[in-house]
Amino acid sequence: MTYRNESAWIQPAAPAAAPRTTQARSTAExxxxxxxxxxxxxxxxxxxxxxxxxxxxxxxxxxxxxxxxNKV
Incomplete structure (x- = not known):
């Protein structure tokens, strides 16, 4: 989708990707x-x-x- 402002056609910015969690957790957590x-x-x-x-x-x-x- 594009929008027109007073001076030019503009494109909306793509949404940012969600941050990935790389934190290792224990089984108990x-x-x-x-x-x-x-x-x-x-x-x-x-x-x-x-x-x-x-x-x-x-x-x-x-x-x-x-x-x-254990292999399930």
């Missing part, structure tokens, strides 16, 4: 964020509260690895 901000509607909440959520850190094709090094 991710679990705390998950507990504070995410609802797991089909999970056994007692077991989830005792064990904590699984934090996925790597993927290769259909395989996933959690933060404890």
């Amino acid at each position: 991710y679990r705390a964020l998950d507990a504070a901000h995410h609802i797991h509607p089909f999970s056994d909440m007692g077991a989830l509260n005792r064990a904590g959520s699984r934090v996925i850190v790597k993927a290769d094709g259909v395989y996933l690895w959690d933060s404890d090094g």
Whole structure:
């Protein structure tokens, strides 16, 4: 979309990209964020509260690895 002002055609500036977070977090920090901000509607909440959520850190094709090094 372009706009015309008194002297010339102008283009609106492109929106800036959101900053990327490169800060590494620990498994405990991710679990705390998950507990504070995410609802797991089909999970056994007692077991989830005792064990904590699984934090996925790597993927290769259909395989996933959690933060404890387990291949899921």
